[in-house]
Each structure stands twice: as structure tokens, then as C-alpha cells.
Amino acid sequence: MRSTITGTARLTKAHKLSAAGITVAMGAAAVAMAVTPGQAAETPSIAVKPVAWTTTDLGAHHHIGNQSDKAAQQAKTDAADAKKKADAAAKAKADKARADKQAASRSEARTPVKPAPAKPAAPAAPAAPVKKAYADNLDGWIKESLDILKSKNIPASYEGIKRNVMRESTGNPRAINDWDINAANGVPSKGLLQIIDPTFKAYHVEGTSWDPYDPVANITASCNYAADKYGSMDNVNSAY
Template sequence: MRSTTIGTARLTKAHKLSAAGITVAMGAAAVAMAVTPGQAAETPSIAVQPVAWTTTDLGAHHHLTQQAKTTAADAADAKKKADAAAKAKADKARADKQAASRSEARTPVKPAPAKPAPAKPAAPAAPVKKAYADNLDGWIKESLDILKSKNIPASYEGIKRNVMRESTGNPRAINDWDINAANGVPSKGLLQIIDPTFKAYHVEGTSWDPYDPVANITASCNYAADKYGSMDNVNSAY
């Protein structure tokens, strides 16, 4: 049997592994094509064309592979950095929250300010007391204001006329010689009123002293209004 001749080609160092593979394959093909009885004595040679690979192709393939590896490594590194940054941010937020909670626990709670008490309504202003002269004119005018507030009729002229006849304007005058004096109840004051009559016709808001000039005038006018209609109608002892 003639040996199978494989066409040769000049292979680069980079193609050696591929060329070896082809050689093995051709060996197997040669075995399969062994001569059988009756077959021609010679088997034609099989020529194998070399693979047309170039160093440029291998370099480009190697470059793309390295570039893919670098891109994947960069992506993995970027993801690792992003995960680390997210974890650091979460840790900081958790630490800040814990610090705030501790600070809030240490801070004393301020009591709510007390509500101001509702303002009390202002007390009504006290009426200004009218000033009166401490003489007969002032006593009569003050008595007239009191009599008017009690709806007791009287006039300045009627009061003064009777005062001058009864006591000449002396608030301490007293009659100790008439029938009333003989009975133990002498007439007193500006309008010479006896104690029982003074007490019966006393005007509220005045003194209970029959010698008080204002109290004496108002009680006497109250009595005269009841008996004569007004002090103005009295022209003699009453």
C-alpha cells in the first residue's frame, strides 16, 4: 500500500494546533480508504489546502476578547463601587437617625405655656361724687339731689324759707321750751324735727343723726310732702 501524501503548506506558529488537528483527521481518512480486494493497486493522493489564517485576524480576535474582558471587569468594578456607596449612604442615614433619637431622648420636653387667664371685665367706674359746699347753700343743694332721686317734691326757695324761720340756719339748734320739749322730745336741727318724726321719715342714704343738716332737711321734706304736699306749702310751724 502506498502512503498517503498530505499536501503541505507553510504554517505560522499560531496555526500549529489547527494544522495538527487536520493531520489527525487525514490520518483517519486514510485508514478508511484502505485497499480492499479487487480494488486498484494504487489510491490517489489527497491534497489538503492549508487554512488561510493570518496573524492580523488572530490579533483582531485577541484584541476584541481582551476588550470584552476589560469592559466586563469595568462594569463589575463600577457595580461594586455603586453598591459600596449605597451601603455607606444607608449606614450614614441609619446612624443619623439613631443620633437624632438619642438627642431627642436627652432633650427635656418643655411644658406647654400656660393659657392666660381670661381678662376680668372692668368694674364699672364709681360715680363721681358731687362736691357740695359745707354751708346752708351746699346742704340745701345736696338735699334737693337726694329728694329728686326719691321723687320727693321740694324747691330751694321753699326749703331755705322754712330753715330761716325755724333755726336761722343753725344745724345745732334745739327747742327746749315748747310742748314737744315738755314731752321730752324737743325739736332739733335746721327744720326743727322731733326724733320720732325724723326716724319715721328718714331718707335712705342719709345719716341717722337728726343734727346732720342733709339728713334733717331730707327727713323734714319727706314729712312735709306726706302731710302738706311739699315743703313749699309750709309757711309756719308744722
């Protein structure tokens, strides 16, 4: 006898027990046929109870397979999410490091350069002494000569100089004596105080002209000579 079983699920324990019952029943039928020969021509009718298959039994394996697939898919999803988070964290860290480096570079570039220390100012050159102005006449010549004589510690006075100048040349700086003994000897007296060239050169006052006709040079050299010979021009009252 052949029994048709529908479905693809594996046999459960209940199925196995049903099959065992069918086997026992068939064995009993065979025994009955052997005991009653007169009934051999008749085909025994054995009722076979079909095995009952439930949706629970059929879907158990499918449900377990689905659970496994879902778990695997969830694991993949979780791994992908974790990788994305790790990648995002790494990128954020790299971006922050790059931003910090750029900020440091900009800060370093903006660091003000300290100015070089100022060089000490060169000492100012001493101011040139202001030259005193004197009138270009007898009064001015005598006053300028007195300032020079005073700086050289040579004694003289305004009155003593003027008195002798008026006697010797009447105040003419270009006066010359070409008739006395000095002139006869080739060294005529010259200038305001009528001094000869050898005496002028010997008693010349530093800082004045070497021209015996120069008024200031003539007065200072003559006063220097008078101070040496007579103590001062003030003591000279005649030819000297």
C-alpha cells in the same frame, strides 16, 4: 540506540512521526545485518535526525496558563471593584437617609408652637359714680338735699327749704328747742328744720345719715314729712 530529546513540551504529531521513522530504520538495519553475515562484526551506522522543537510548541501551554491566570485575576479585580461600588452606594444611601431623618427632626423641633388663644378680657367694672361736690354751708346742704329728694320723687324747692330753715333755726344745724311742748315731753326739736326724733326716724330718707343733727339728713327727712302732711315744704309757712 538512545536519542536525547531536549525540552519539556509534550510530543506533537510531528514528533510521533519522527519516532516511527527511527523505528523503521532500525528494523531495516537489523534485516541488513541478518542478510550479510560477513559484515556482522561491523557496527552499522544509522543517522538519526533530531526532532526539531519550536518555541511555539514549547510556549503554547505556558501562554494558555498565563491567559487563565490573567482571567482569574481580572475576575477577582472586577468582583472587588463591584463590591467597593456596592458598598459605596449602600453607605451613600444610609448617609442620605440619616441626613434626611436629622433634617426632619430639626424641622419638627423648629416648628413654632401656636400661641394659646387669648382669653377674653374680663368686663370692666362699672365706674363708680363721681360724687358731686357740695359746699359745706347752708347753700351746699340745700342743693345736696334737693338732688336726693329729686331722686326719690319728693317735692321741694330751694326757696321753700331755705325760708323754713331760717325761720326754724336761722341756719344753725346744731339748734335744739328745749322749752316747747315737745321738749316737755322729752322729745325736743332738733337741727335746721327742728324735727323731733320720732318724726325723723319715721320719715328718714334712705342714703342719708341717721343723725338728726346732720344737715342733709335733717332737711330730707323734714321735707319728706312735709310732703306727706302738706304736699310740699313749699306749703309750710309756720310751725308744722
